[in-house]
Amino acid sequence: MEDTTLAPLVPPVRVVPAPRSLELRPAGFTLRRSTPLLCQEGAEEAAGMLALRLRTGLGWSGGVEPLPQAHEPSGPAGALVLLLDAQAGLGPEGYTLDCAPTGVVLRAQTRVGLLNAVRTLLQLLPPRVMDPGGAAWGPADAEELALVPGARVEDAPCWAHRGVMIDVARSFLDVDELLRVVETVSLLKINVLHLHLVDDQGWRLEITNEGRAAHDPHDYTLLTQVSGRTAVTQSAWSGRAGRPGWYTQEDYRRIVSFCRSRGVELIPEIDVPGHVGAALHALPGLCTPGSSHESVPQAPTAPADGSIIVGFSYLDPHAPATRAFIRHVLTQVMDLDPEGRRVHLGGDEPWAMAERYGMGPGSAYAELLSWACEVVRERGRVPVGWNEAWSAQGGDQDPLGGATPMQLQLWDVRGEEAAAGQRRAAEQGARFIMSPCTHAYLDMAWDEQAPLGLDWAGVLDLRAARDWDPASLVEGVGRSCVEGVEATLWAETARGVEDVEMLLLPRLLGTAEVGWSPGLPVGEAEHARAMEDFLGRCAAHGARMRAAGTCFVLLPEVPWRQAGPQWGQLVAEQEETRRSSAGRAGRA
Numbered sequence: 368m369e370d371t372t373l374a375p376l377v378p379p380v381r382v383v384p385a386p387r388s389l390e391l392r393p394a395g396f397t398l399r400r401s402t403p404l405l406c407q408e409g410a411e412e413a414a415g416m417l418a419l420r421l422r423t424g425l426g427w428s429g430g431v432e433p434l435p436q437a438h439e440p441s442g443p444a445g446a447l448v449l450l451l452d453a454q455a456g457l458g459p460e461g462y463t464l465d466c467a468p469t470g471v472v473l474r475a476q477t478r479v480g481l482l483n484a485v486r487t488l489l490q491l492l493p494p495r496v497m498d499p500g501g502a503a504w505g506p507a508d509a510e511e512l513a514l515v516p517g518a519r520v521e522d523a524p525c526w527a528h529r530g531v532m533i534d535v536a537r538s539f540l541d542v543d544e545l546l547r548v549v550e551t552v553s554l555l556k557i558n559v560l561h562l563h564l565v566d567d568q569g570w571r572l573e574i575t576n577e578g579r580a581a582h583d584p585h586d587y588t589l590l591t592q593v594s595g596r597t598a599v600t601q602s603a604w605s606g607r608a609g610r611p612g613w614y615t616q617e618d619y620r621r622i623v624s625f626c627r628s629r630g631v632e633l634i635p636e637i638d639v640p641g642h643v644g645a646a647l648h649a650l651p652g653l654c655t656p657g658s659s660h661e662s663v664p665q666a667p668t669a670p671a672d673g674s675i676i677v678g679f680s681y682l683d684p685h686a687p688a689t690r691a692f693i694r695h696v697l698t699q700v701m702d703l704d705p706e707g708r709r710v711h712l713g714g715d716e717p718w719a720m721a722e723r724y725g726m727g728p729g730s731a732y733a734e735l736l737s738w739a740c741e742v743v744r745e746r747g748r749v750p751v752g753w754n755e756a757w758s759a760q761g762g763d764q765d766p767l768g769g770a771t772p773m774q775l776q777l778w779d780v781r782g783e784e785a786a787a788g789q790r791r792a793a794e795q796g797a798r799f800i801m802s803p804c805t806h807a808y809l810d811m812a813w814d815e816q817a818p819l820g821l822d823w824a825g826v827l828d829l830r831a832a833r834d835w836d837p838a839s840l841v842e843g844v845g846r847s848c849v850e851g852v853e854a855t856l857w858a859e860t861a862r863g864v865e866d867v868e869m870l871l872l873p874r875l876l877g878t879a880e881v882g883w884s885p886g887l888p889v890g891e892a893e894h895a896r897a898m899e900d901f902l903g904r905c906a907a908h909g910a911r912m913r914a915a916g917t918c919f920v921l922l923p924e925v926p927w928r929q930a931g932p933q934w935g936q937l938v939a940e941q942e943e944t945r946r947s948s949a950g951r952a953g954r955a
Contacts (some may be wrong), residue, residue: 380516381907381930382490383876384556384883385900392517394468398447398492400427400510405434405442406449412628413473413481414449420489424501424914425512444469449481460558460630461523464488466515479558479630486554487522491515494910501914526837528800528851529882530559530634531875533867534810536566536645537599537675537858538609542618544864546625551868551917553629555879560626561634561711561853564614567644567672567680570594571613572635574699583691584652587699593668594645599859600673604818607862609673616703623704634751635700638713639693640735641720644672644680646692653692657683659719675859678718684731693739701746709774710743712736715753726758733758744771751800754778757788774850776800778808780841790843798850801837806881809874810857813920819860819870829922832877833901836886854878865918872912872919873905906930 380391404421406414414431421427434442434450442448448470455463455476462475462484473484492513495501505512531552533545540548549560564571573595574587591613598609614622626633647653647660647669654662659680660669669680682689701707714736717726724731740750754777775797779785793799802808804824811827812820820827832854838846854875861867880901887897907930912919921927 380491380518381904382487382520383901383904383908384880385885385904386487386520386522387885388519388521390519392467392519395517396466396468396471396515397511398425398427398513398515400512401429402427403443403446404429404431404449405446406431407434407451409451409478410449410481412478413485416482417447417449417485417488420496421512422502423499424496425492426502426505426507426509427512442470442472446470448472449484450474451478451481452476455480457521457523460556462487462520463522464518464520466491466518468517471515482553482630483522483556486556487520488515489554490908490911491518494914496914497911498914499916524556524883525885526849526851526882528559528853529557529879530561530800530851530853531557531871531878532561532563532636532802532853532855534563534566534856534858534861535571536563537568538862539569539571539598539612540610540864540867541612542614542621544867545622547864548867548871549622549626549629549631551912551915552871552875552879553631554911555876556883557875557879558630559632559634559851559853561636561855562622563636563638563857565637565645566642567674567677568599568609569597569611569613570645570649572619572700573613573615574696575616578699579695580691582687583695584688585650585692585695587650587695589649590646593649594671597645597648597671597673599675601675601859603860603862603866605862605866609858610862619703623707627706632708633704634709634711635704635707636711636713637696637700638711638715639739640682640684640689640732641678641680641715641717642713643682644669646682647680648672650692652688653682653686655683655686655688657685658689678716681717681720681723682735684720684724684735689735690738694742697739697742698746701743701748707748709749709751711751711776712739712743712756712773713753714756715778717755726755740773749774751776754780754785754789757785757792757797772796772798774798774800776802776853777841777844778802778804778855786841786843789841793844793848797848799841799844799848800850800853801840802853802855803835803840806831806835807852807854807878808857809854809870809878810859810861813870813874813922817920819866821859827874829874829877829902829905829924830898832874833880834877834887834898835881837881852878852882868918869920872917873909873922873925876905876908877901902926903929 418431455474459477462480465472475481570590573591595613596611598611600608651667654660726732743750749771751774812822837849888894905925906927
């Protein structure tokens with residue numbers, strides 16, 4: 368009888384973001400149910416992540432084992448091997464991946480580099496490796512699970528900062544939903560979660576009274592007791608208004624820990640001196656005469672704000688209560704993540720404050736923002752602010768000065784005045800995180816009929832998300848000044864994790880590739896071919912997202928069908944096989 372067992376299919380090599388170097392080889396490695404998974408000491412985290420995917424997605428039955436010293440530095444034949452090698456080169460996030468018939472070897476000089484190597488290996492395997500129940504979809508008794516294509520990959524990122532900002536202030540995501548987003552974006556080698564925790568519409572992080580100074584008038588538990596219960600009131604596409612809620616301090620530590628396990632830095636944002644409506648709604652002691660809401664008997668605090676307009680709320684820049692509030696909140700947030708590196712202070716859209724106090728050098732805005740930067744620097748952290756902070760430079764209180772200059776996140780690069788200020792900041796040593804609203808604001812609609820997203824910056828399609836260069840965005844702000852790139856997702860229209868994923872995906876693949884991979888060619892024909900290749904790799908990643916249960920939009924510019932089975936060809940081949948088998952049986 369003829370053996371009709373299907374050989375494992377070789378998946379196409381379509382990796383996103385594109386690696387620096389990928390060399391295909393004629394023969395690959397057959398992954399078996401019992402293939403050993405070996406790792407050096409220190410590589411257990413990456414090995415565990417790989418093992419979980421192999422086990423749940425493909426039915427692999429092995430376990431993670433230490434690599435015997437006798438087999439270092441390359442490992443034995445017939446195994447998956449993870450190696451930490453201080454001499455591996457390619458930087459702290461780089462890695463190499465070698466796949467040959469004798470085995471698969473992942474090598475990096477850090478644990479984060481190995482995590483990135485695992486993420487690339489997962490893209491060389493069948494999409495169901497991403498399915499938590501994928502093992503149930505394969506033959507239960509198959510010994511051969513997949514054929515990993517023969518390849519040599521040498522890879523490292525172009526930019527150090529490759530982030531995504533999630534706004535939980537306007538509409539809340541619970542811990543499990545947020546971790547689901549982190550898992551999804553980390554697979555694209557996104558390495559920063561910028562968490563927008565507070566705004567006019569809500570306050571999302573528990574702040575206690577522990578450590579409160581003697582002169583401090585505030586009861587900080589009111590921040591979540593009052594403004595943790597508010598959110599955007601406008602119903603979105605789903606008919607839902609924004610979701611209230613908040614993270615306890617234990618929740619926040621769990622988020623920090625999960626991010627770190629995925630090689631993702633968490634940057635908390637506590638927005639000052641504007642976007643403070645939720646704080647003014649909760650704390651009467653902040654509502655002093657110099658703030659946007661002066662406390663009166665009939666309205667001791669500002670009203671709750673469920674709108675999506677901006678620029679009207681601000682703190683009193685001269686009140687001692689303001690500085691007590693900023694110091695207490697920032698100190699407690701930094702204490703929740705002792706290993707944290709950066710704190711985002713916002714500083715954006717202080718339009719009403721600017722009308723009252725001014726906004727340039729020496730203004731009350733500049734002085735208060737500079738002082739908040741010093742609170743962050745006192746704890747050895749780097750302050751980050753939106754691009755409006757450039758207007759405070761040049762005076763006695765300069766947030767861009769000091770031993771650790773403020774990093775500026777550029778969202779609005781329109782207008783010569785802003786561009787000139789950013790050039791001056793670059794000359795003073797500032798570093799920039801590029802988030803141009805026309806390329807990286809993924810809360811914009813993906814097309815004119817999209818039911819989610821705003822359009823004040825125009826429609827932002829997948830091509831726009833991919834086709835830009837961080838180093839040439841602003842004249843005078845070149846590569847040496849740029850820290851990296853970040854996609855942002857404000858939650859005016861997002862309600863729940865499904866909406867967040869649909870706004871992010873697949874457009875975040877463009878941001879991820881801008882941050883990791885070389886830029887697109889400039890020649891017209893070469894540029895078109897590179898974009899076509901990118902869209903094809905997005906289609907392949909769609910199969911992985913579908914297997915993982917991730918929501919995404921089937922954008923029409925992506926050739927989704929090309930990345931799946933060629934059904935017409937498959938039917939023809941099976942019909943031919945059946946006719947050949949029937950003919951042989953008849954002759955017998």
